[in-house]
Amino acid sequence: xxxxxxxxxxxxxxxxxxxxxxxxxxxxxxxxxxxxxxxxxxxxxxxxxxxxxxxxxxxxxxxxxxxxxxxxxxxxxxxxxxxxxxxxxxx
Numbered sequence: 001x002x003x004x005x006x007x008x009x010x011x012x013x014x015x016x017x018x019x020x021x022x023x024x025x026x027x028x029x030x031x032x033x034x035x036x037x038x039x040x041x042x043x044x045x046x047x048x049x050x051x052x053x054x055x056x057x058x059x060x061x062x063x064x065x066x067x068x069x070x071x072x073x074x075x076x077x078x079x080x081x082x083x084x085x086x087x088x089x090x091x
Contacts, residue, residue: 016042054080 014020020042024035057063060079067078 014042017044018042 011020011022018041019039021037021039023037026033026035054063057066057080063078063080069076
Protein backbone atom coordinates (compact mmCIF):
# COMPACT_ATOMS: atom_id res chain seq x y z
CA UNK A 1 0.00 0.00 0.00
CA UNK A 2 2.73 2.52 0.89
CA UNK A 3 2.43 5.89 2.58
CA UNK A 4 -0.18 8.37 1.44
CA UNK A 5 0.19 12.00 2.45
CA UNK A 6 -2.27 14.74 1.71
CA UNK A 7 -2.14 18.27 3.06
CA UNK A 8 -4.98 20.74 2.64
CA UNK A 9 -5.49 24.11 4.20
CA UNK A 10 -8.01 26.56 2.83
CA UNK A 11 -8.64 29.18 5.52
CA UNK A 12 -11.59 31.38 4.75
CA UNK A 13 -13.25 34.13 6.67
CA UNK A 14 -10.16 35.26 8.57
CA UNK A 15 -10.72 38.78 9.84
CA UNK A 16 -8.06 41.31 10.74
CA UNK A 17 -7.20 41.98 14.38
CA UNK A 18 -8.84 38.73 15.52
CA UNK A 19 -7.49 35.66 17.27
CA UNK A 20 -8.15 32.43 15.39
CA UNK A 21 -7.64 28.86 16.61
CA UNK A 22 -7.12 25.62 14.74
CA UNK A 23 -5.91 22.05 15.26
CA UNK A 24 -4.48 19.55 12.82
CA UNK A 25 -6.42 16.36 12.29
CA UNK A 26 -5.22 13.29 10.49
CA UNK A 27 -5.67 9.59 10.14
CA UNK A 28 -3.18 6.78 10.32
CA UNK A 29 -4.98 3.73 9.03
CA UNK A 30 -8.13 3.46 11.13
CA UNK A 31 -6.69 5.64 13.93
CA UNK A 32 -7.75 9.30 14.02
CA UNK A 33 -5.11 11.72 15.28
CA UNK A 34 -5.78 15.28 16.49
CA UNK A 35 -2.95 17.69 17.21
CA UNK A 36 -2.83 20.26 19.95
CA UNK A 37 -4.81 23.43 19.24
CA UNK A 38 -2.84 26.48 18.14
CA UNK A 39 -3.93 30.13 18.04
CA UNK A 40 -2.77 33.11 16.03
CA UNK A 41 -3.85 36.73 15.73
CA UNK A 42 -4.15 38.45 12.38
CA UNK A 43 -2.74 41.95 12.08
CA UNK A 44 -4.55 45.10 11.06
CA UNK A 45 -4.52 45.85 7.33
CA UNK A 46 -1.37 47.66 6.21
CA UNK A 47 -1.63 50.33 3.50
CA UNK A 48 0.72 49.99 0.55
CA UNK A 49 4.09 51.67 0.92
CA UNK A 50 6.01 53.12 -2.00
CA UNK A 51 9.62 51.98 -1.75
CA UNK A 52 10.89 53.62 -4.93
CA UNK A 53 9.14 54.87 -8.06
CA UNK A 54 12.42 54.82 -10.06
CA UNK A 55 11.70 58.26 -11.52
CA UNK A 56 14.94 59.72 -10.16
CA UNK A 57 17.27 57.42 -12.16
CA UNK A 58 18.26 58.95 -15.50
CA UNK A 59 19.78 55.72 -16.88
CA UNK A 60 20.31 52.02 -16.16
CA UNK A 61 23.81 52.58 -14.73
CA UNK A 62 22.42 54.93 -12.06
CA UNK A 63 19.74 52.38 -11.15
CA UNK A 64 22.28 49.53 -11.03
CA UNK A 65 24.57 51.60 -8.78
CA UNK A 66 21.73 52.20 -6.33
CA UNK A 67 20.61 48.55 -6.16
CA UNK A 68 23.53 46.21 -5.67
CA UNK A 69 22.52 42.58 -6.05
CA UNK A 70 22.59 40.12 -3.20
CA UNK A 71 25.97 38.41 -3.64
CA UNK A 72 24.43 35.11 -2.55
CA UNK A 73 21.47 35.48 -4.88
CA UNK A 74 20.70 35.10 -8.54
CA UNK A 75 22.38 37.42 -11.04
CA UNK A 76 19.70 40.05 -11.61
CA UNK A 77 20.38 43.24 -13.53
CA UNK A 78 17.87 46.02 -12.82
CA UNK A 79 16.94 48.03 -15.90
CA UNK A 80 14.55 50.89 -16.51
CA UNK A 81 11.53 50.21 -18.67
CA UNK A 82 11.33 52.17 -21.92
CA UNK A 83 9.37 55.44 -21.74
CA UNK A 84 5.65 54.87 -21.90
CA UNK A 85 5.73 51.55 -20.02
CA UNK A 86 4.93 53.02 -16.65
CA UNK A 87 8.45 54.05 -15.70
CA UNK A 88 9.01 51.05 -13.42
CA UNK A 89 12.12 48.92 -13.06
CA UNK A 90 12.33 45.54 -14.65
CA UNK A 91 14.66 42.59 -14.03
